[in-house]
Amino acid sequence: MVALDFTFSLFIMTRRFVSTLAVGAAAFLGACSKEAPVQRVVDPARVVSVTHVARVAFGNTTTASGLLVAREEAAVGVEQAGVRVLRVFVEEGARVKAGQPLAVLDDTLLHERLIQAQAQADNAKSEADRVEGLDGTGVMSDEDIGKRRSQARVAQAQLRELEAQVGQMIVRAPVSGMVIERTARPGSLSGGEPMFRVARDNLFELEAELPEASILRIAERQPVKVTLADGKELDGVVRLIGPRIDPQTKLGRVRVSLPADRVLRVGGFARATFMGRSVPVAVVPEKAVQFEASGPLVTVIGADSRARRIPVKTGERSGGLVELVEGPPVGTQVALAGGAFxxxxxxxKTEIAESSATLTGTPEK
Incomplete structure (x- = not known):
């Protein structure tokens, strides 16, 4: 019981001490508020380096990669399937002339048929010659006379067909150029697939794939600098712009004509730089563009010195500058790297960055 009374007394004393302390603190704060009012702390404005959206002459160059292909490819084969190949005269990479023999097929069976057809044609011709001049004489009916003449014509047509087939037993190049593929082998049988493929006139092209937006800036006969896998550079020209954009990749195809050169190989890799005309475009330094999940943006500093983040669409890059395809107008003040914060x-508070002096021309208002 004594212990309980002591504990209760201690609790009462503690409550009174805390109450006294709270009253004293309140009085002290009240006195201070009368003598020295509390001042609100205001953060100073951040100093930010800025530049302007400027209009400069941008070298409108576009790069793309692709594969080397034949400008025009001639497929060489025979109509007769199942004929055995006797000899092959050329290898892949050989340069051939139009009409040059490429391979010889076995014509043994055809020769036997040709001999028979020749005999039939000679016999039919003799029969037709015998009725010559007998029309309307009554010696032979007009029906029999016409039948013999018809048989002679059919026999002659069959003979010419076999002669043509025998001529096809020598496989010849239909055009001059380079043999880029050979599937014919001695002992193999002819079929539906071409035996040879020839790049006409030894002309090759680069077939490059580009995004739709880049293709819109390319024109036929536009000069192109083509770099091969070994670093060698060739001067090319845009020959053909494909009319179709792949719905899956959103890429289109462009054919670039190349000068004849022995180092060119079908299927080889090359990179193309499309040399366009310099055109004035809106640009900002690359440091002024920030990238977020929603896309690229710039921080615009308005006339009231307040920041505002604006999404943009970027284009070509060159010399530390990036083209603004969509964004604030020329002359707009934008923050540099500090704009990300x-x-x-x-x-x-703004200060003009020294790097803004690299922009060509005077910013337009």
Whole structure:
């Protein structure tokens, strides 16, 4: 019981001490508020380096990669299937002339048929010659006379067909150029697939794939600098712009004509730089563009010195500058690297960055 009374007394004393301390603190704060009012602390405006959206002459160059292909490819084969190949005269990479023999097929069976057809044609011709001049004489009916003449014509046509087939037993190049593929082998049988493929006139092209936006900036006969896998450079020209954009990849195809050169190989890799005309475009330094999940953006500093983040669409890059395909107009003040730490509505102090002097021309208002 004594212990309980002591504990209760200690609790009462503690409550009174705390109450006294609270009253004293309140009085002290009240006195201080009368003598020295509390001043609100205001953060100073952030100093930000800025530049302007400027209009400069941008070398409108576009790069793309692709594979080397034959400008025009001639497929060489025979109509007769199942004929055995006796000899092959050329290898892949050989340069051939139009009409040059490429391979010889076995014509043994055809020769036997040709001999028979020749005999039948000679016999039919003799029969037709015998009725010559007998029309309307009554010696032979007109029907029999016409039948013999018809048989002679059919026999002659069959003979010519076999002669043509025998001539096809020598496989010849239909055009001059380079043999880029050979599937014919001695002992193999002819079929539906071509035996040879020839790049006509030894002409090769680069077939490059480009995004739709880049293709719109390319024109036929536009000069192209083509770099091969070994670093060698060739001067090419845009010959053909494909009319179709792949719905899956959103890429289109462009054919670039190349000068004849022995180092060119079908299927080889090359990179093309399309040399366009210099055109004035809106640009900002690359440091002014920030990239977020929603896409690229710039931080614009308005006349009230407040920041505002604006999404943009970028284009070509060159010399530390990036083209603004869509974005603030020329002359707009934008923050540089420090803009990434600003939020919409932030008050700032601006200073012109030295790097902005690299922009060609005077910013337009």
């Amino acid at each position: 600003l939020l919409d509505g932030d008050q700032v």
